[in-house]
Amino acid sequence: MKLVTPIPDAVPVLIAGGGPVGLATAVELRHHGVECLVVEPRASVSWLRPRAKTTSARSMELLRRWGLAETLRERAPLPVSWSQEALFVTSLLGREVARIDACFGLDLAGSDLAAEPGQQAPQPLVEEVLREAVGDALLTGWRVTGLSEDADGVTVRVTPEGGGEEREIRARYVVGCDGPRSVTRAAIGSRYEGRQDERPNFNIVFRAPGLAERMPHGPAVHYWVLNPAQPGLVGRLDLKDTWWCIAQGVRAEDADPVRLVRNLAGDDVEVEILATDPWTARMQLADRYASERVFLAGDAAHQNPPYGGHGFNTGVGDAVNIGWKLAAVLNGWAPAGLLATYETERRPIAADTIEAAARNMATLAPELADPALMGDAAEFERVRPAVAEAVLRTKDSEFHSLDLVLGYTYAGSSVVAPDAGERLSHRWLAPGDSLYDRLGPAFTLVGDSTLPEAVAVQAEARALGVPLRVAHLPDHPLTLVRPDQHVAARAPFPADPLHLALAH
Ligand SMILES: Cc1cc2nc3c(=O)[nH]c(=O)nc-3n(C[C@H](O)[C@H](O)[C@H](O)COP(=O)(O)OP(=O)(O)OC[C@H]3O[C@@H](n4cnc5c(N)ncnc54)[C@H](O)[C@@H]3O)c2cc1C
Numbered sequence: 001m002k003l004v005t006p007i008p009d010a011v012p013v014l015i016a017g018g019g020p021v022g023l024a025t026a027v028e029l030r031h032h033g034v035e036c037l038v039v040e041p042r043a044s045v046s047w048l049r050p051r052a053k054t055t056s057a058r059s060m061e062l063l064r065r066w067g068l069a070e071t072l073r074e075r076a077p078l079p080v081s082w083s084q085e086a087l088f089v090t091s092l093l094g095r096e097v098a099r100i101d102a103c104f105g106l107d108l109a110g111s112d113l114a115a116e117p118g119q120q121a122p123q124p125l126v127e128e129v130l131r132e133a134v135g136d137a138l139l140t141g142w143r144v145t146g147l148s149e150d151a152d153g154v155t156v157r158v159t160p161e162g163g164g165e166e167r168e169i170r171a172r173y174v175v176g177c178d179g180p181r182s183v184t185r186a187a188i189g190s191r192y193e194g195r196q197d198e199r200p201n202f203n204i205v206f207r208a209p210g211l212a213e214r215m216p217h218g219p220a221v222h223y224w225v226l227n228p229a230q231p232g233l234v235g236r237l238d239l240k241d242t243w244w245c246i247a248q249g250v251r252a253e254d255a256d257p258v259r260l261v262r263n264l265a266g267d268d269v270e271v272e273i274l275a276t277d278p279w280t281a282r283m284q285l286a287d288r289y290a291s292e293r294v295f296l297a298g299d300a301a302h303q304n305p306p307y308g309g310h311g312f313n314t315g316v317g318d319a320v321n322i323g324w325k326l327a328a329v330l331n332g333w334a335p336a337g338l339l340a341t342y343e344t345e346r347r348p349i350a351a352d353t354i355e356a357a358a359r360n361m362a363t364l365a366p367e368l369a370d371p372a373l374m375g376d377a378a379e380f381e382r383v384r385p386a387v388a389e390a391v392l393r394t395k396d397s398e399f400h401s402l403d404l405v406l407g408y409t410y411a412g413s414s415v416v417a418p419d420a421g422e423r424l425s426h427r428w429l430a431p432g433d434s435l436y437d438r439l440g441p442a443f444t445l446v447g448d449s450t451l452p453e454a455v456a457v458q459a460e461a462r463a464l465g466v467p468l469r470v471a472h473l474p475d476h477p478l479t480l481v482r483p484d485q486h487v488a489a490r491a492p493f494p495a496d497p498l499h500l501a502l503a504h
Contacts, residue, residue, distance in 0.1 A: 007139065007158070007167055011037045012330050014156050014171035016144040016184045018042070020052070020123060021298025021315035022177030023130035026137050027066050028323025031441050032483075034330050037169070038134060041143040041161045045131070048205055048275035050122035050237060050244055053221075054309030056405045057105035058423075059316045060116035061436060061485070063129075069116050072129050076121040077238035080106050083219035086399055088391050090373050091225055091266025092215055092234060095380060097373060098388035103221060103399040104309055105406075112427045114406060115434040120221050122237055122244075123312065147174060147187045147294065154293050173326055173339075174294045177315070180282070182300035188291040194284035194354070197305065197361065202250040203277040204257050209241045211269050224365050226373055226387065230263035231365035242274070248366050252278035281305035281361055283354045289343035292336075295322050302350035307360035308398045310353045313405070318346050324442075324483035333442075333466040334502035338415065341503065345410045356397070356404055363394035410486055415501050417489035424481050429473075439481055440469025443488070443498065447471075447478030453491050454478055460498045468498075 013029055015022045018040025029036045055063070055072065063069040073080065084106040088098040101107070108117035131138055139158075145166065146157040154174045159166045176184025185192070217223070223234045234245040247260045257273045265271075282303040289296050298315030322342045328334035368391055372383040411421035424446070427435050438446070445457055449472040457480060461468035478491035480501065488501035498504075 007142075008037060008169060010170040011035060012171065013037075013173045013175065013326055014039065014154070014169055015175045015177055016156070016182075017176070017178035017298075017300070018127075018131070018134075018138055018140070019177060019179060019298065020126050020130060020312045021319050022175070023127060023134050023138070024062075024316045024319035025175050025177060025297060025323050026134045027068075027130060028320050029327055030134070030137065031066055032324065032327030032331060034327045036137055038138045039142050039144050039156075039158055040138060040140050043140045045124035045127040047124045049277055050124055050205065052123040052126070052306070052309065052312045053120055053235065053244070054104050054313070055119045055121050055126060056309065056313040057108050057114040057116055057118045057402070058405050059313045060119055061114060062316055062320055064116050064434075065436065065439075065485070066133065068129055068133055072121055072126065073119055075125060075129065076119055078120045078221070078236060080109065080117055080119055082239070083221050085220045086222040086224065086395075087217050087220040088224045088226055088368070088388075089217060090227055090380075092211065092217075092223055092264060093266040094227075095373070096217055097226055097384055098391040099220070100392065100395060100399045105402055106221070110428070110431075113402065115426050115436045126312070144178060144183050146183065149188075149291055149293050172293065172330065175322055175326075176294060176296045176300045177298045177319075179299045180303055182296065184294060185286055185296055185300050188288070188294050188296075190286045190288045190296060192284040192303075193287050194282065194303075196283070197281040199249050199281070200251045201279050201281070202247045202252060202255045202260065203279060204245050204247065204261060205237065205274040206243050206245070206257070206261050207241045207272040207274060208243055208261065208265070208269050211241065211243070211265060212236065214269075224368070225264045226365055226369040227263070227266075228366070228369040228371050228374070230260060231369045232260070232264050233365060234264055248364055252276075283358050285347070285350055285354060289347055290339070295339070295342055297322055301347075302354060304354040304357035305361040306357070307364070308357050308401055310357055310401075310404070314350055314353050317349065317408070320484045321346050328442075328502060333464060335504060338503040341413055341415050345413050349408045352408070353404065356401065360398040363390075368394070415503050416487070417494050417497065417500065420487040420489050422487055424479065424485050424487055435473075435476075436485060438469075438471035438473070439485060440467065442467035442469070442483050443501070444469040444471055444481040445478070446473055446481055447476045447491070448474040451478055451491070453493055457493065457497060460496055464498055464502070464504065466498055466502065
């Protein structure tokens with residue numbers, strides 16, 4: 001018999017949408033012992049619509065914080081050691097033009113820069129791992145159809161998929177993670193601002209038995225096909241025969257999926273089409289992220305082109321930021337005023353990410369494709385150096401974006417000290433022993449805990465009822481670290497640093 005999540009009358013936090021961001025928000029809340037309910041129409045994850053493939057080094061660090069990084073890695077069909085390269089080719093079976101190494105932070109294992117390297121993993125796998133972590137807080141088969149907010153909370157209307165009686169659930173707070181066509185965004189009167197790319201794109205998931213074995217190029221997480229007749233981007237979903245591709249500049253009504261795959265492969269290979277998904281890149285940002293009690297996260301708040309692999313990763317950053325702040329308020333260690341800093345901290349990061357992804361999109365396979373690459377060997381060799389130079393010049397920032405992925409900062413936020421806000425610099429204390437593993441779920445004081453300033457912060461935490469972990473590392477500069485691993489303050493601390501960090 002199938003277990004059915006009962007529908008509660010009331011819950012502290014209701015999350016509209018159980019895509020990766022809604023699920024991540026729930027995991028963060030549960031990390032702090034806060035009860036929540038995720039309302040999601042889809043009974044199961046969409047394996048044939050894999051969408052995001054890159055879980056960034058930063059998202060992997062956050063998964064490690066939840067105890068899920070190893071699970072995702074073990075189940076990811078492409079081990080991180082399998083390839084860290086992007087290849088630029090004339091076709092899958094054709095000639096190599098250029099290659100870029102150390103893509104997407106996949107090479108960071110053991111580096112002090114990060115506690116985790118990135119990981120290639122199809123989005124449904126990420127969602128499945130998060131669904132398991134969320135457990136019975138996930139209500140599938142229902143969607144949010146409306147909400148009304150008052151001084152004490154939010155009344156959320158939910159309706160079963162396929163028809164049935166509407167129900168109401170009362171929540172103290174709502175997080176809208178219901179994607180680009182967010183009902184939550186509309187309900188709070190927030191609007192997307194931005195633009196849309198003109199070029200149509202056509203995604204295909206396909207099986208091609210034996211194709212990989214025939215390819216001369218070796219493993220790569222991306223193969224960019226620079227054939228002017230059919231430019232595109234191809235990758236493997238597993239080490240069996242399942243692949244994904246984006247055919248650029250193809251309208252759904254003109255698409256012949258088998259022909260497209262064969263053109264990208266460069267031969268009439270055996271192909272079984274599993275799914276197709278037309279899409280257009282969007283650069284959109286909600287004009288506001290929140291009302292008093294309703295917060296937007298993930299694609300409900302921002303959308304960027306997929307180039308650089310930032311889409312859902314930015315949303316995971318949102319989830320952690322709003323998640324710990326809601327927990328701080330609901331657990332009684334912060335006033336509700338802290339929640340206003342969610343928008344001021346996260347919206348500028350989404351704006352920067354949208355611009356970075358739009359810059360990445362300015363030069364794609366169609367722009368790099370040169371007809372001479374498809375000529376005879378002499379013609380190919382004549383143009384190859386110039387095309388390779390253009391690839392390295394224009395695509396480097398797409399594959400090497402640690403400044404954005406690890407380097408985003410909340411500097412200037414009202415709840416960090418003037419010289420703080422950045423992610424705590426990571427280092428290995430011993431092989432496999434990350435500084436981050438010493439951090440608590442809430443705040444952490446890192447450094448020599450016997451110093452008078454450290455003793456004062458511990459007293460301040462007791463007075464405010466803030467959970468504070470002490471990581472006694474005498475050789476580390478005395479630092480107050482937030483739940484999201486960003487630096488709230490470093491010694492010499494401002495007066496009452498926890499009051500500052502929690503908007504008291
Ligand atoms: C074709 C394509 C390719 C992409 N490739 C990449 C990539 O390579 N890398 C990358 O990082 N990103 C990529 N993205 C973007 C990435 O998929 C999104 O950024 C990510 O899915 C956002 O997660 P989310 O949870 O915010 O929203 P979504 O994944 O859209 O999830 C929203 C959830 O809300 C549910 N929902 C909708 N309406 C309601 C409602 N009324 N009530 C309750 N639930 C509701 C939906 O069922 C869904 O599960 C791609 C997107 C597309 C379309």
